[in-house]
Amino acid sequence: MPDPKNNTPFPSEGINEEWFSYATNHSEQVPEILIELEKETHQKVLQPRMMSGRLQGRFLSLLSHLIAPKTIVEIGTYTGYATLSLAEGLAEEGIIHTIDHNEELVSIQKRYFKKSPFTSKIKGHLGKALELLPQIEGPYDLVFIDADKENYDAYFKEVLPKMRQGGLIISDNVIWSGKVLRNADPSDQATTALKKYNDKLRSDHRIQTTLIPLRDGLTLSRVL
Numbered sequence: 001m002p003d004p005k006n007n008t009p010f011p012s013e014g015i016n017e018e019w020f021s022y023a024t025n026h027s028e029q030v031p032e033i034l035i036e037l038e039k040e041t042h043q044k045v046l047q048p049r050m051m052s053g054r055l056q057g058r059f060l061s062l063l064s065h066l067i068a069p070k071t072i073v074e075i076g077t078y079t080g081y082a083t084l085s086l087a088e089g090l091a092e093e094g095i096i097h098t099i100d101h102n103e104e105l106v107s108i109q110k111r112y113f114k115k116s117p118f119t120s121k122i123k124g125h126l127g128k129a130l131e132l133l134p135q136i137e138g139p140y141d142l143v144f145i146d147a148d149k150e151n152y153d154a155y156f157k158e159v160l161p162k163m164r165q166g167g168l169i170i171s172d173n174v175i176w177s178g179k180v181l182r183n184a185d186p187s188d189q190a191t192t193a194l195k196k197y198n199d200k201l202r203s204d205h206r207i208q209t210t211l212i213p214l215r216d217g218l219t220l221s222r223v224l
Helices: 011-015 017-025 032-044 054-067 081-087 103-115 129-135 149-162 176-181 189-203
Strands: 071-075 095-100 122-126 140-145 163-172 207-212 218-223
Touching (some): 032 081, 054 081, 071 081, 071 129, 081 095, 081 140, 095 129, 149 163, 189 207
Parallel strands (some): 095 122
Antiparallel strands (some): 163 218, 207 218
């Protein structure tokens, strides 16, 4: 989820809108259910830009298909766009656990999960992720971190011991509308936390990491 207080374009969109549109138009077609969810999110939710975009959604789906995960853990559901995208690649008996603390979004999430082909594979959890993660058994094949930025490091520490070798941890919004490129205001806790988190992932020898400037930045970390 991007910075809800920043309404400027994401770096990759702002640099070249034409390129971004071209990439989206030449990627896999977006499923109709996600187009419907995108439209409703823009109509009914206060900060629709916090939803994963179409190109990012197709990328998450592709990564999930490559791994064919049995267990996915998503930290930060929002309206469920990324949840449904990731669920597309689940193994036949796979399940995605998705965690969010916002009760107001549950009705949208449940409605779209129910109408999707993956309804039996999606397990929603309402509450604080750091309290719920210990209750979700491993091993995890894929983890998507997209919640409060101040706790990214804590989430990473919690999930890493449960990751299988070769599993993938994806961290969203690591460019943070370009804020990580500048000196952070000491009062800006989210940017400060993300800068430290990005540095940590790069130097952590337990993972192989690449930061991709897609939308608001995605870091892919393969567990060694």
